[in-house]
Amino acid sequence: MAVNTIKDYFKFTREQRKGLMILFGIIVTLQLVYYFVDFNVIQKKYPDKEKWLSLQSEIDIAKFESSNKSSRTHSFNPNFISDYKGYKLGMSVQEIDRLLAFRKNNKFVNSAKEFQDVTKVSDSLLNIIAPYFKFPDWVNRKKDFKEYKDFSNTAFAKKEKIVQTDINLATKEDLIKIFGIGEAISVRILNQKEKLGGFVSMEQLKDVWGLSPEVIINLNTHFAITKLPNLNKIDINNASLKELSRFFYFKYDLAKQIVKYRSMNGDFKNIEDLIKINGFPVEKANFIALYLDF
Incomplete structure (x- = not known):
């Protein structure tokens, strides 16, 4: 009985045999397709991306050099x-x-x-x-003056010498003689001098709007700070917010910070205390100190 039952499983009709043959053919076809056809995904090439990747090493080198430059020591007083x-x-x-x-x-x-x-x-x-x-340049000028040698008996003496004038004594006419300075810029220089009460460093000419580096070089050739002017110094520990904000290098926001710092920490003893304030122009501290009274 059991044997007859198993045989029954292998008895197929004509349509069933035909279906099995078709299924077998599909399986063989799929196996052949799988064997001969490459199903790897084709990666598209992007020329711009490849170009940037080729420049990556150069970018890394530039970043490295930039970090080295930032760690270099700069000039300081x-x-x-x-x-x-x-x-x-x-x-x-x-x-x-x-x-x-x-x-x-x-x-x-x-x-x-x-x-x-x-x-x-x-x-x-x-x-x-x-x-x-x-x-400060006025210190260097002082050194140059001490080290001056007399060349009156040499061939160089035949050349016309430029006699430097104190910039604080220069007139409008004196300034206009300098190549690159017209009437408007000469007035700006004189106005700046009046605001400050006098220049204490030739570097302060960089704060005058409209002066190119070439013109500043010409000014340094013909003018200098031969002696410090008599300044009406600002009493940094007692001046009001209004008085401090009038000073060219302080402005209102910095003056406000100075008053706040003073009220919380007491009197300023020297310029080193001032440069602790956020926003203070440290690079100009050497000549700002000359305008202050501690």
Whole structure:
């Protein structure tokens, strides 16, 4: 009985056999298609993307060079070295303290040698950091004057010498003689001088609108700060917000910060206290200090 039942499973009609043959043919066809046909996805090529990828190495090199440049030491006035700045330069705590104690007496170092005499830094450290020292131009003019030599007996004496005039004594007519300066710019220079009460550095001419670098070079050739003018200094610890905001380098927002800092921390002792305020023009601190009374 069981054997007959199994045989019954293998009894097919004509239509069933025909269907099985068709199914077998489909299976064989699919196997052949799978074997011979490549089903890998064809990746499209994008010329722009390939171009950017080829430039990636150059971009990485540019970023590396940019990060190196940002870490380089820039020129600075050694009179305004802070604790952190001194530490970054490799100075010891004692050397930094000597400089800060010297500056508390409202004194300034005007050369690398004076800096070493005050701080007692080693010759090796001085040779590393001295090339980055930047002193006010009126200090450099003073050095040049001391080192002046008489060439009256040489062939150079036959050339016409340019006699420099104090910029604070220059008139409108004196300024117009300089190539690149007309009546309008000469008036701007004189107005700037009046606002400040006098120039203390030739670098301040960069704040005059309309003066190109070439014209500033011409001005430095014919004019200089031969001596500091008599300034009506601002009492930084007692001046009102209105009085501070009138000063060219402070403006209202910075003056407001100065008053706030003063009320919370007490009187300013020197310019180092002022440069702690956010937004203070540190790069101009060396000549701003000359307009202030502590």
